[in-house]
Amino acid sequence: MADGRQDQTDGQPGEASGPGAPAPIRLDGQVALVTGAGRGLGREHALALAARGAQVVVNDLPDADGTDHAAALVAEIVKNGGTATADTHSVADEADAVVATAIDTYGRLDVLVNNAGISHGGMFDQIPVEVFDRMLDVHLHGTVAVTRAAWPHLRATGGRVVNTTSNSVFGITGTSHYITAKGGVLGLTKSLAMDGRVDGIRVNAIMPVAYTRMTAGIPDEVFRAFLEEHFTSDKVAPFVVWLAAPDVPVTGEIFSVGGGRAARVVLGVNGGVLSDTPEGYGAQVDRLLDLEGTVFPADATREVLHAAAGLGLFEDGNPLAGAWKQ
Structure with a gap:
């Protein structure tokens, strides 16, 4: 390039070059x-x-x-x-x-x-x-x-x-x-x-x-x-x-x-806490914020499945197995 850049299609800095190296990325015709x-x-x-x-x-x-x-x-x-x-x-x-x-x-x-x-x-x-x-x-x-x-x-x-x-x-x-x-x-x-x-x-x-x-x-x-x-x-x-x-x-x-x-x-969701009162959630704030057990759902459906599992809804089997595969 005129300003001193080089398009090093035979290998960028920090990359392997020579036999076995990745093929150069070209965008000809694009x-x-x-x-x-x-x-x-x-x-x-x-x-x-x-x-x-x-x-x-x-x-x-x-x-x-x-x-x-x-x-x-x-x-x-x-x-x-x-x-x-x-x-x-x-x-x-x-x-x-x-x-x-x-x-x-x-x-x-x-x-x-x-x-x-x-x-x-x-x-x-x-x-x-x-x-x-x-x-x-x-x-x-x-x-x-x-x-x-x-x-x-x-x-x-x-x-x-x-x-x-x-x-x-x-x-x-x-x-x-x-x-x-x-x-x-x-x-x-x-x-x-x-x-x-x-x-x-x-x-x-x-x-x-x-x-x-x-x-x-x-x-x-x-x-x-x-x-x-x-x-x-x-x-x-x-x-x-x-x-x-x-x-x-x-x-x-x-x-x-x-x-x-x-x-x-990535977006992650931790293991969560269980409660049915405001006080119950407040008493578990440290665990609520703890990242132990964090998972990274691939889509919104997987996040719901993670929540359901945390509630113990799949203990007798997963009724949603195979449902709404996005």
Whole structure:
């Protein structure tokens, strides 16, 4: 790449190369749409996808002064021998037009990376309603709208969706609107993965850990500097390429990704406690919070079965064996 990156299809750093190494992931003939791709994480995603042979639609809004980062990135990709086209429609208000750019230009859509977002901080009772709503509009509703517009085309290709949620769902102060939106994206990912199985669509999400324009606003100087040094935005893109690959084996998964590391994020349910009074639950709070015996249900039905087992309802056999297999 012109900016010093190398697409090391013979083996990435930390991976085996030579005889017996995994086959290089190629996306030749594939069309990938990356939203919010003019700068930051989206830019790195688009560059990495193009380097692997994908035809990339680079979506981003121009700056208020007219600066068109999407067009600039397209020019860079083309200069480096790749194929790309720019789209400057809003994911929140013009989702159909965003997807139409891919279909009108390349005739198909194989990969959708929902990355577009905005940033703003503030305590819950100090965030204006219109600001809260706009955060939901871009991060959550924009993801829903673009994916809805893309879905028929992804069904035709058995495509891939990579959503962007956030580790902020574990808890952080002063950004309730952002966490609300990203929590919605997490739930959407789980749901769409199940809806898409019959058509071969695989839907996963990343929680990026990276220094970006958004995290550059973190008030703690030491923590911010640590991110800038160890979690550069280009370290997330290789994992996105893997999730975009035709033979990626996972769907409905959430991954924390950053710094050259990826880890599975799961929802778990512990062993639980039994009571039929408020006082009874209160007396068992330590056990209620204890993670011993935690299980990780594959879907909502499995969670109900776990609850039923905890109530002893299966001691004489499981009447739901084989029921509602999702």
